[in-house]
Amino acid sequence: MTGAGAARDGGVEVLLHRRFDEASLRDTRHDVRRQLISAGLNEDRADDFTFAINEGLINAIMHGGGSGDLALARTGRRLIASVEDRRPTTPFALPTQLPPPPALGGRGLWLVSRSCDAVHLESGRHGLRLVMEIELPARVGAD
Amino acid sequence: MTENGTGTPLAVQVSRDSNGPVLQVTGELDMSSTGTLVETGRQQLRGPAALLTVDLSGVGFCDSAGINGLVQLRKSCAEAGWQFRLVNLNSSLRRVICDLTGLGEFLNVQPSGTDAPPA
Numbered sequence: 001m002t003g004a005g006a007a008r009d010g011g012v013e014v015l016l017h018r019r020f021d022e023a024s025l026r027d028t029r030h031d032v033r034r035q036l037i038s039a040g041l042n043e044d045r046a047d048d049f050t051f052a053i054n055e056g057l058i059n060a061i062m063h064g065g066g067s068g069d070l071a072l073a074r075t076g077r078r079l080i081a082s083v084e085d086r087r088p089t090t091p092f093a094l095p096t097q098l099p100p101p102p103a104l105g106g107r108g109l110w111l112v113s114r115s116c117d118a119v120h121l122e123s124g125r126h127g128l129r130l131v132m133e134i135e136l137p138a139r140v141g142a143d
Numbered sequence: 144m145t146e147n148g149t150g151t152p153l154a155v156q157v158s159r160d161s162n163g164p165v166l167q168v169t170g171e172l173d174m175s176s177t178g179t180l181v182e183t184g185r186q187q188l189r190g191p192a193a194l195l196t197v198d199l200s201g202v203g204f205c206d207s208a209g210i211n212g213l214v215q216l217r218k219s220c221a222e223a224g225w226q227f228r229l230v231n232l233n234s235s236l237r238r239v240i241c242d243l244t245g246l247g248e249f250l251n252v253q254p255s256g257t258d259a260p261p262a
Binding site: 022025026029044047051054055058061062098101102103104105107108111114115 | 171173174175204206207208210211214215218235239243244245246248249
C-alpha cells in the first residue's frame with residue numbers, strides 16, 4: 001500500500017523486476033500482463049503493452065546475448081517498462097519505416113513504437129536499453 | 144493472450160480439407176514456438192501443389208518472431224509452387240498482422256466470418 005501511495009505522490013512503485021532468458025520468456029510475459037491488468041490497464045491496452053514489452057525481451061534474447069533484465073514500474077499515471085541487455089552494440093536508432101512484406105525480421109522494434117505511448121532507446125558499448133511507457137486511465141489512482 | 148502461468152507449448156494438428164493440408168495451431172506463437180509451426184508446415188509441402196491453410200483460431204498471441212515464421216512458411220510454399228492462406232485470426236492478431244505490419248495480402252489472410260475451413 002505504501003508503494004501504491006508513493007506512485008500516486010510522484011514516487012516510483014516497482015511492479016516487477018527480474019532477469020529473463022528464452023526459458024523464462026513465456027512466464028515473464030504472462031507475469032507482465034497480470035501486473036498491467038492489476039495496475040488498471042484494460043485488456044486491449046494490456047495486450048498492446050505486453051506485446052511491446054515482449055518485443056523488447058525477444059530482441060535481448062535474439063540479439064543481446066540471450067538474456068537481459070526487465071523492470072516494470074508505476075509512477076503517477078504512467079507505467080514504465082525497461083529492458084536492458086549487456087551486449088555492446090553500434091549505436092542505432094529505432095526504425096522509422098516498416099520493411100516490405102517479404103522481409104524476414106526488422107519489424108519488432110518498429111512494432112514497439114506502435115504498441116505503447118512512448119519509447120526510448122539507448123544503445124552503445126554498455127548494451128541496449130529500451131524504455132517503454134503507457135498511460136493508465138485517468139480514474140486509476142484518483143481515489 | 145490467455146492466462147496460463149506455466150506457459151502454453153504450441154500444438155500443431157494436421158488435417159486435410161478439399162484444398163489441401165490444414166494446420167490447426169493452438170497456443171502462443173512466439174520466438175520459442177514458431178519453429179514448430181514452420182517445420183510442420185514445410186513437411187506438408189509434398190506431392191502435387193495444393194493450398195496450405197494455417198488456422199490460427201487457437202492462437203491468442205503472436206509476436207514478431209511468430210510473424211516471421213508465417214512469412215517463412217508463405218515463402219516456402221511459393222518456392223514449392225504451393226498456395227498459402229491464413230484463417231481465423233482473432234482481433235489482436237488481425238490488428239498486428241493486417242493493420243500494423245500490412246502483411247494481410249502477402250500472408251493471404253482471409254476475412255473473418257468467411258474463412259472457417261470445413262471440419
